[in-house]
Amino acid sequence: MAESIRPALSILRRRDLEARLRLSRSTIYDKINPNSPRYDASFPKPIPLGGAAVGWLAHEVDDWLNRQIETRGKQGG
Numbered sequence: 001m002a003e004s005i006r007p008a009l010s011i012l013r014r015r016d017l018e019a020r021l022r023l024s025r026s027t028i029y030d031k032i033n034p035n036s037p038r039y040d041a042s043f044p045k046p047i048p049l050g051g052a053a054v055g056w057l058a059h060e061v062d063d064w065l066n067r068q069i070e071t072r073g074k075q076g077g
Contacts, residue, residue: 011047011055020061042067 018025030038032045044061046054 007059010058011049012058012061013053013055017056017061021065 012020014025014028017023017028021028023031027038030036031040031043033039034041042064044056044064046056049055
């Protein structure tokens with residue numbers, strides 16, 4: 001019986017996320033804060049890693065980036 005092959009999960013810490021998206025720490029936290037004018041409900045949510053440490057799943061970040069690219073194309077940009 002063949003097992004399904006699942007890719008290894010990759011977790012981005014905040015600094016890695018900042019570098020990948022070229023966004024500042026404050027912008028990232030604004031995007032996940034529903035009270036912020038820059039809130040983006042589609043932005044990947046952080047996952048707790050223990051204590052105060054959080055990370056973001058790399059595949060969710062990639063999916064979000066791809067949706068941004070698709071949206072840009074639909075807006076004629």
